[in-house]
Amino acid sequence: MFLYICFMEQTKSIYSPYLSVDCVVFGFDGELIRVLLIKRKQAGQEVFALPGDLLDLSESLDETAVRVLNDLTGLNNIYLEQFGTFGDVDRISNPIDIEWLSTIRERPEERVITTAYFSLIKIEDFELKPNSFAEQVLWQPIEQKKQLAFDHNKIANTAWSILQYKIRNEPIVAFNLLPKKFTLRQLQGLYESIVGSELDKRNFRKRIQGKKFVSPLEEFEEGVAHKPARYYSFDEEIYKREFEKGQWFLF
Amino acid sequence: MFLYICFMEQTKSIYSPYLSVDCVVFGFDGELIRVLLIKRKQAGQEVFALPGDLLDLSESLDETAVRVLNDLTGLNNIYLEQFGTFGDVDRISNPIDIEWLSTIRERPEERVITTAYFSLIKIEDFELKPNSFAEQVLWQPIEQKKQLAFDHNKIANTAWSILQYKIRNEPIVAFNLLPKKFTLRQLQGLYESIVGSELDKRNFRKRIQGKKFVSPLEEFEEGVAHKPARYYSFDEEIYKREFEKGQWFLF
DNA sequence: TCAAAAGTGTTTGCACTACACCCATGG
DNA sequence: CCATGGGTGTAGTGCAAACACTTTTGA
Structure with missing residues (x-):
């Protein structure tokens, strides 16, 4: 045991720090933008x-x-995009984190x-199943600030800024x-929630109507106490073609 | 020695992979966009x-x-921005790399x-001093493809795409x-080199003249065999103010 | 009949495009 | 005097912004 400890001390300078992966998953419930969190078993x-x-040493970052x-949420088959790696020396310093x-x-x-990934999902498409730790x-909800472990507030805020930036340039989000x-x-x-300001309804609808990748359906809301709204759908194929041509700015 | 090897085998699954940092530094020589490379002592x-x-275990990624x-180039005091972390399992597989x-x-x-950083510098502002390995x-020159070590071609190409994207949205680059x-x-x-297509001179100049962060000077070229061109300068303060207001699109 | 959201058009100005010629300089 | 790049203006078009009322439904 003594030998083992000694060796560990010695290897500290040979080895790298641990490497982890954190995921910032955004969803929209029809009213609020939300972030997926876990509550630790602590x-x-x-x-x-x-x-x-x-x-794990056998995996690429994306696979991790x-x-x-x-493992943690039961979510499967969702799009993940790497957006940053956080390597400050003191990012694990809170005693509660160390205790855990x-x-x-x-x-x-x-x-x-830690390398951070970013994802956008339709909340109602997935069932969450807490697991592991x-x-x-x-x-x-994104606007209700919550104290998170490690530097996860910083990571989540970075992801949020990226989402706000992206929605202006890549409407697919x-x-x-x-x-x-x-x-x-x-x-x-959704746009208003993300950009944080109100938009003119008529101009907004005009812009949307000019986009071929958003198509009106022959379906309408039911059981609402006002004129039922028409449903629309998004066509990713058309979007991608437009995107490649560079004509993809929604704003 | 045997014990040592055994221990190493055992620790493989305990420890993380090594972590490195690579830098993609772009420069412009007045005609071509260039990338900073080193030639190994091999x-x-x-x-x-x-x-x-x-x-090194005592450093943050940014410090590294x-x-x-x-260490390698003598470059000092330059702006570096992280743009990605490359974690494929087989990114070190070329025998020449392993030999080295x-x-x-x-x-x-x-x-x-490896975590990759991205930088833009004025070539003539710096003197290169090869050092270490x-x-x-x-x-x-960016258009002269060269075979690079490890997955550095992939990293450099990613950085180049980011530069091409950025110049459309953040003219400061x-x-x-x-x-x-x-x-x-x-x-x-410079714009033409990066976006890869020709631009209309009159329209280009009109756009620039509309930007307060580019100011004409009372200085002109000398000794050229044509009408001497006026020099302009860039005002970062004004740029940042415009940028914050969101009025910063050059194209 | 009221509340609540859906849906709809016009005007105005700004920004982008396309496009061709004269100017100043050094060799 | 020639070659080279510097420098300038206009007309036409399309996109974005501002702005208010009628319609449909359930309660």
Whole structure:
């Protein structure tokens, strides 16, 4: 045992820090943008975090992201895009985090660098199943700030900025968050939630009507206490063709 | 020794892969966009690579990038922006790379994941000084494809795509590549080099004249065999103000 | 009949495109 | 005087912004 410890000390400078993957998954419930969080199995504490775990030596980063998200939340087959790697020396410094790590990991104080992935899903398409060290999985509204583990607030904020930037240049992100059939009110509400300002209804609808990748359906809302809205659908094939031609700016 | 090997085998699954940092530094010589490469000190081989090296456990990723670039090329005090982390399992597989790693590293076959940084500099502002394991430092024209070590071609291509994307949305990247005083011909040439198509001179100049962050100077070219061009300068303060207001699209 | 959201057109100005010729300089 | 790149203006077109009322439905 003594030898083992000595060796570990010695290897500290030879080896790299641990590497982990964290996922920021966004969803839209028709009104609010939400982020997927897990609640840790940690005795006596309520600690929330982004779903994430250590990389296994046999996996690529992308594979780790897929596995980790599935292990912790049950989510499967969803699009993930890498957006950054967070390598500050002190990103694991909160005693509560270290306490928790000591229950699941040797050498809990060891440095960890994490690569973050970003995803957009339709909330109602998936059923969440907490698993592994996640006691609970929840959809946290983005505007309700919650204290997260490690530097996960920083990571989530970075992802949020990227989403806000992307929706201006790649309108597909909006349709990834909406159901297959959606009303223009929903689409506009989603835009407004993300860009954070109100948009003119007539101009918004005019722009949408000019986009071939959004098609009106012959279906309408039912049981609403106002004129029922028409449903629309998104055609990814057409979108991609337009996108390649460079005519893909929605705003 | 046997024990040592055994332990290494055992730790493989405990420890993470090595972590390294690679830098893609772009420059513009007035005509061509170039990328900064190093030539390795490797006997009997001419191998070129992006400047990069392993992370030290005491450094953040950003600090590593700064150090590595300085160690290998002498470059100092330059802006670096992280743009991706490359973690494929087989990214170190070329025998020439493994042979070289065996001369500078224990366990050369060990997996390495690398975080890549992106930079834009004015070529003439800096003097290159090869150092460490760099035998030579060179500015390679971007359109002359060269076989690079590891997956550095993939990394450099990703950086190039990002530059092409950025110049459309963040015109500041252009001014990072130009001297403090530049002619509109130089600016237009730079744009054309990056976007890869020709632009209309009159329309280009009209757009520039509408931007408050580009100011005409009372200086002109000298000794040229044609009408001397006026020099212009870039005002980063004004740019940032416009940028914050969201009125920053050059195209 | 009321509340609530759906849906619809016009005008105005700004921005982008296409396009061709004279100017200043050095060799 | 020639070659080279610098520098300029206009007409036409299309997109974006501002803006208010009628319609349909359930309660």
